[in-house]
Amino acid sequence: MYARLVGAQVRAQIRYKVSFTVDLVATTLAAGLDLGTVLVLFRVAPDIAGFGVRQGFLIASLASCGFASADFVMGNIDRLQNIIRLGTLDAVMVRPLSVLCQLLAGEFALRRVGRVIQGITVYGVALAAAHVRPTPAHVVLAVLAPLCGLVFFASWFLAGATISFWWIDSGEFASGFTYGGRDFVAYPVTVYSGLFRRVFGYGLGFAFIAYYPSLVLLDRPDPLGLPPWTGWCAPAVAMLAARIASALWRIGVRQYMSTGS
Amino acid sequence: MGNLTASVGRTAAWWPPVRYRTFVALVSAGFRRFSTYRQATLAGAFTNIVFGFLRCFVILAVARGGGGRPGGYDSAQLVTYIWISQGLIATVGMWGDATLSERIRTGDVVADLLRPVPPVLSYLATDLGRAGFAVLTRFVAPVLVGALAFDLYVPRHALTYPLFAVAVLLATVVSFACRYIVNATAYWLLDARGPLMAWSLVSNVLCGLYFPLSFLPGWLELALWWATPFPYLLQAPVDVLVERHPVAGSLGLVAGSLAWSGLCLAGAWYVQKRGEHRLVVQGG
Numbered sequence: 001m002y003a004r005l006v007g008a009q010v011r012a013q014i015r016y017k018v019s020f021t022v023d024l025v026a027t028t029l030a031a032g033l034d035l036g037t038v039l040v041l042f043r044v045a046p047d048i049a050g051f052g053v054r055q056g057f058l059i060a061s062l063a064s065c066g067f068a069s070a071d072f073v074m075g076n077i078d079r080l081q082n083i084i085r086l087g088t089l090d091a092v093m094v095r096p097l098s099v100l101c102q103l104l105a106g107e108f109a110l111r112r113v114g115r116v117i118q119g120i121t122v123y124g125v126a127l128a129a130a131h132v133r134p135t136p137a138h139v140v141l142a143v144l145a146p147l148c149g150l151v152f153f154a155s156w157f158l159a160g161a162t163i164s165f166w167w168i169d170s171g172e173f174a175s176g177f178t179y180g181g182r183d184f185v186a187y188p189v190t191v192y193s194g195l196f197r198r199v200f201g202y203g204l205g206f207a208f209i210a211y212y213p214s215l216v217l218l219d220r221p222d223p224l225g226l227p228p229w230t231g232w233c234a235p236a237v238a239m240l241a242a243r244i245a246s247a248l249w250r251i252g253v254r255q256y257m258s259t260g261s
Numbered sequence: 262m263g264n265l266t267a268s269v270g271r272t273a274a275w276w277p278p279v280r281y282r283t284f285v286a287l288v289s290a291g292f293r294r295f296s297t298y299r300q301a302t303l304a305g306a307f308t309n310i311v312f313g314f315l316r317c318f319v320i321l322a323v324a325r326g327g328g329g330r331p332g333g334y335d336s337a338q339l340v341t342y343i344w345i346s347q348g349l350i351a352t353v354g355m356w357g358d359a360t361l362s363e364r365i366r367t368g369d370v371v372a373d374l375l376r377p378v379p380p381v382l383s384y385l386a387t388d389l390g391r392a393g394f395a396v397l398t399r400f401v402a403p404v405l406v407g408a409l410a411f412d413l414y415v416p417r418h419a420l421t422y423p424l425f426a427v428a429v430l431l432a433t434v435v436s437f438a439c440r441y442i443v444n445a446t447a448y449w450l451l452d453a454r455g456p457l458m459a460w461s462l463v464s465n466v467l468c469g470l471y472f473p474l475s476f477l478p479g480w481l482e483l484a485l486w487w488a489t490p491f492p493y494l495l496q497a498p499v500d501v502l503v504e505r506h507p508v509a510g511s512l513g514l515v516a517g518s519l520a521w522s523g524l525c526l527a528g529a530w531y532v533q534k535r536g537e538h539r540l541v542v543q544g545g
Contacts, residue, residue, distance in 0.1 A: 026458050033462060037471045041319070044476045045326035048319075172304035176311040183315045191322040196314050 005105035028114040031068055035060055035122060038186065049190040054130040055218055056188065061126040062210040063185040065119035066149015072112040074154040076104055077161040081171050084164050089256065099253055100158075120146075132217045141231065145213035148234035149185075152209050155238070155245035156181055162245070165252035177204070185210045190223050208237040279382045287383055291390020302394075305351055306402040313347040313403045317411060332475035337414040338503040339473075344407030345499050346470055351399035352392050352429065353436045353494055355470065357460050361444035362453035365536075374537065381441065381529050388437045396429075414503050421504055424511050428498035431518035435490050438525030439464070445529070448536030469496030490521045 038060040042053035051059070080103060083089050092102050123146065132138055160174025167173070181204070184192070189201045189211045201207030208230070215222055216231030320343055324336045334342065350356075361384065364370040373380045407413060416422065443460045447453040465471070468491045474482050486492050497518050501511045 022455050023458075026455065026462065030458075030462050033466050033471075037466075040472050040476050041323050044331040044472075045323040045328075047326040049322040049326070167300070172301060172308050176304075176308040180308070180311040180315060183312065187319055187322075192315075192318045196318065 005102075009105070010110050024114040027112060028118050031064060031115040031118055034186065035064055049188050050223055051188045051190070054126075055214070055220075058126040058130040058132070058218065059188055059210050059214045060186040061119070061123045062145055062214060063149065063182060065116075065123040065146040066209060067153050067182045067185075068112070068115035068119035069146065069150040070153030070157060072109075072116050073150065074104065074157040075112060076109065077157050078171055078174075079103065080161045081164040081168065084256075085168055093253075093256075100249065127217070130218060133219065138217055141213055141216055145210065145217075145234055148213075148238040149209045151238040152205070152234075152241050153178065153182065155241035158245040159248050162248045162252040165256055181206050188214075205237045205241060208233045279378045283378060284382065284386050287378070287386030288390040288393070291387035292393050293390070294387070295391040295394045302398050306399050309347040309350065309399060309403040310406050313344050313407055314410070316343045316347070317407070332473045333505065334473060334475075334503065335414075337412055338505065340407070340411045341414040341503050342473060342499050344404050344411070344413065345502055346495055347403040347407075348400035349429065349432070349495055349498060350470070352395040353432045353498075354388065354392065354395075354440065355436065355461075355465060355468070355494065357440045357443060357457045359444065359453065359457055361441065362447035362457070365445070365447040365453075366451055370540075374540075379530075379533075381526070381533050384441060385434070385437055385526075389433065392433045416502060416504055418504065418508055420508055421502060421511065424515055425498055425502045428501045428515050428518050431515070431522045432494050432498050434522040435518065435525050436494050438522065438529040439490060439494075441529040442525070442532050445532045445536050448532075448539050464491055464494060467491035468494040469499065486517075490525055493518045493521045 035057070038057060039053070042048065042056055046052065048056055077100075080089075083092065083103070089099075092099055095102065127142060132142065156174075156178045160178050163174055164171070181200070184200050184206045189197060189207045192201065197207075201211075212222070212226070212231040213234055214231075216228060221228065222230065317340055320339045321336060323331055324334075324339050329335075331339075361370070364373065370380070373383065376383065404413075416425075439460065443456045444453055446456045450456070467474075467485055467489065474485060474492055474496050477485075493514075497514045500506065501514055504511070506514070
């Protein structure tokens with residue numbers, strides 16, 4: 001059923017070829033800008049917080065890859081805010097399909113696949129440029145890390161949207177954590193200091209998505225003193241985030257009361 | 262459906278195009294309207310503060326790694342740069358809103374054209390009202406937090422403060438005019454989403470939000486300053502405030518902002534005129 005919904009969306013969007021191509025190019029460019037920023041910064045400072053350009057770029061591209069895939073899968077969830085405000089969520093809930101999947105399939109944006117493909121490609125290039133040794137463990141982690149990033153960021157998207165059940169205009173508030181989180185993850189955690197690093201990196205778990213896996217891939221010990229197996233914590237962190245987000249979602253849906261009427 | 266050239270009721274005299282009191286009334290109406298968006302303002306300020314911290318840490322690491330003065334700024338200037346830019350995003354209005362293009366698409370813009378105030382000026386007045394409210398909330402909040410958490414650069418010359426205020430005002434005008442032009446493409450394209458997205462992307466990068474423009478190669482930086490209005494959206498006011506250049510340089514930046522605001526407003530006026538000729542009302 002969902003495949004049919006998604007397929008219908010895809011067919012509709014491809015019909016307008018020019019508009020679709022422009023959208024695709026624009027979305028791809030947007031993703032490139034974040035990575036381009038990293039390169040510009042390294043142009044000015046060859047060493048940022050103890051990391052060189054190849055290593056910094058690996059961290060940034062890993063973050064970007066995970067985020068782009070999460071945006072592709074879960075990005076439309078911020079429509080929830082408008083749907084609740086307009087009261088049309090009732091219509092969605094009446095149908096015999098899962099509310100979440102309806103929302104995601106309803107405005108599936110094929111153009112975002114451009115960012116995902118670009119993200120994966122750039123990530124591959126970054127792995128090669130950083131001279132990551134292709135040992136079996138490294139290969140597994142290199143594939144696992146972006147997937148965990150996908151689950152982790154998608155959980156944050158979902159949790160951020162769920163706040164709309166209680167606080168209607170919360171969209172921008174949540175973006176502080178989703179897009180802010182993305183920016184946090186793109187740089188080595190050594191850049192940040194004090195309370196901010198502890199809260200964002202360890203408390204909210206963002207440090208485990210790109211920084212620690214990258215340390216393992218680069219065969220670098222952690223300047224902050226954590227043991228090397230921390231790089232393998234990404235799946236656990238992602239699973240935990242997914243658990244929390246889906247629990248929040250279920251609570252939100254259950255507590256939902258229609259606006260008006 | 263044939264072309265409809267809207268007949269606009271204008272004041273009898275061509276100059277001034279709008280009376281001063283009318284303009285001020287529109288500005289305060291815009292201020293009041295945007296002051297009602299309390300939740301959005303709060304959430305937006307929160308996001309600005311989070312990003313302020315993120316960018317601040319990164320730029321401090323860049324300053325340490327770049328040895329001394331990357332791009333000609335010292336650490337305090339860079340920190341101030343970050344927090345002031347976060348405050349200016351909402352004030353200058355970096356994210357394009359699609360009100361005008363939506364109204365063109367649905368045909369509601371005819372109501373704007375029938376009013377005695379030219380639409381460019383009425384939209385400008387509303388935008389200045391919006392900016393006025395944003396200065397009190399979304400500028401003050403991040404700058405205050407930044408000042409508490411980090412050591413900001415305090416300008417040494419007394420002239421810097423009024424110059425900064427003027428530069429911000431002009432930056433708002435430039436931003437408004439560019440956003441107006443981008444929205445007005447809806448007169449021809451009906452769907453202005455493409456240009457709007459392009460504007461958002463390009464302006465965010467080239468105005469100095471992600472990194473100071475002096476981080477770019479020299480030729481690119483020069484081309485941006487001389488051939489595009491983007492640096493005047495954000496980089497110019499911030500450079501004035503952190504006293505990147507001596508006073509003469511700051512005056513030059515303000516003069517450049519003035520020139521570009523005049524140019525962009527003229528552009529918006531021209532596009533609006535052409536759009537009126539082209540206007541086709543959809544539906545009814």
